[in-house]
Amino acid sequence: MTIFIGKNFTVYYICTSSTNEALPTNSNLLKRNIQVQETCPLCKQQKENESHLFRDCTISARIWASLGLGIRTCPIHFISIEEWVKNFLKLFWKEDGVKSSRTSEFIATLWAIWLHRNNIVFRIEVVNPLAIVDTKIILLKELDESVKIKERNSSLSPIGTKIEDRDLNSQGIHSNEDCIVLVDGAWKRCKQNHPRAGIGWSAHFNNIKIFDGNAAVISTSSLQTEAHAILRGLREAINNGINRVHIYSDNKELVQALNKRQYPFEVATLAHDIQALRNKFISCKIHKVSREVVTPAHVLATAARLGKIVS
Numbered sequence: 001m002t003i004f005i006g007k008n009f010t011v012y013y014i015c016t017s018s019t020n021e022a023l024p025t026n027s028n029l030l031k032r033n034i035q036v037q038e039t040c041p042l043c044k045q046q047k048e049n050e051s052h053l054f055r056d057c058t059i060s061a062r063i064w065a066s067l068g069l070g071i072r073t074c075p076i077h078f079i080s081i082e083e084w085v086k087n088f089l090k091l092f093w094k095e096d097g098v099k100s101s102r103t104s105e106f107i108a109t110l111w112a113i114w115l116h117r118n119n120i121v122f123r124i125e126v127v128n129p130l131a132i133v134d135t136k137i138i139l140l141k142e143l144d145e146s147v148k149i150k151e152r153n154s155s156l157s158p159i160g161t162k163i164e165d166r167d168l169n170s171q172g173i174h175s176n177e178d179c180i181v182l183v184d185g186a187w188k189r190c191k192q193n194h195p196r197a198g199i200g201w202s203a204h205f206n207n208i209k210i211f212d213g214n215a216a217v218i219s220t221s222s223l224q225t226e227a228h229a230i231l232r233g234l235r236e237a238i239n240n241g242i243n244r245v246h247i248y249s250d251n252k253e254l255v256q257a258l259n260k261r262q263y264p265f266e267v268a269t270l271a272h273d274i275q276a277l278r279n280k281f282i283s284c285k286i287h288k289v290s291r292e293v294v295t296p297a298h299v300l301a302t303a304a305r306l307g308k309i310v311s
C-alpha cells in the first residue's frame with residue numbers, strides 16, 4: 001500500500017503494488033537485503049509490516065481507539081490493510097458525504113503514524129503516542145487552512161474566471177468533491193444469437209479508486225454495450241452513495257446522443273433508463289474522453305467479455 005498525500009492534503013492516493021509491499025517498512029527493507037532491525041519501531045515487539053504498523057501495533061491500536069472514529073482494532077484481522085483503509089474511507093464518505101471530517105482525520109492519523117515511525121527510525125526520537133496525536137492535529141489544521149484559502153480564492157475570482165472554470169469542468173477537470181466513473185463496453189460480433197459482451201466500470205474519488213467491477217451483458221452492438229456500461233456505472237455510483245458524478249466514456253456517438261437526448265433506436269430504452277437515473281444525482285455529467293483515459297474500465301470490460309468476472 002502506498003499513501004500519497006498530495007498538495008494541501010487534498011489528493012489522497014492509495015495503490016496496491018503487485019507485492020503489497022510498497023512502503024519501506026522494516027520487513028520490506030530486509031527482503032531487499034538492507035540490514036535493519038526487523039522489529040516494529042513503535043512497540044519493539046512484533047515484526048514491522050504495513051498491517052502491523054498502521055493497524056495491528058498496540059501503539060497504533062491505542063491511537064485509533066482514542067479518536068472517536070469508532071475504529072476498534074483487534075489482534076487478528078482477516079482483511080488486508082488496503083481493504084481496511086478503503087472500507088473506512090467508503091464508509092465515511094457514504095455516511096458523512098464528500099466533505100467528511102472523519103475521512104480527513106483518518107488519513108491524517110495514518111500519515112501521523114508514518115511520520116512518527118520515521119522520526120523514531122531516522123531521527124532516533126523516542127516512542128510517544130502523544131506525538132502522533134499532536135502531529136495529527138497539526139496536519140488537520142494545515143488541511144483546514146488550505147481549504148479556507150481555497151474557498152477564499154474561489155469567492156474572490158472574477159466572474160469571467162468562473163465561467164472559464166465551468167468550461168474547464170465540462171472538459172473533464174473537476175472539483176475534489178466529484179466522483180469520476182470510467183466506463184467501457186467490450187463487444188465482438190460473433191455467430192451466436194447473443195454475441196458475448198462485457199462492461200467495466202472504475203470509480204475514482206480524489207484519485208482513489210473507490211470501487212470497480214465488470215459484468216457480462218447481452219447486447220447486439222458496441223453502442224448498446226456502451227449504453228449498458230453507462231447505466232451500470234450510474235447504478236453503482238448511486239449504490240455507493242455518490243451524489244455528484246462524472247461519467248467518462250470513449251463512445252462519441254452515445255455521449256452526444258445522451259447529451260442531445262436523441263437516441264438511435266437500438267439504445268432508446270437504455271438511454272431512457274440512463275436519463276431517469278441521472279435525475280437521482282445532484283449533478284451528473286457524461287463526457288466523451290479518449291480511449292486511453294478509460295483503460296481501467298476497458299480492461300475490466302474485456303475480461304468480462306471473456307468470462308472473467310471480478311468480485
Ligand SMILES: [Zn+2]
Nearest residue numbers: 040042043057
Ligand atoms: Zn508495533
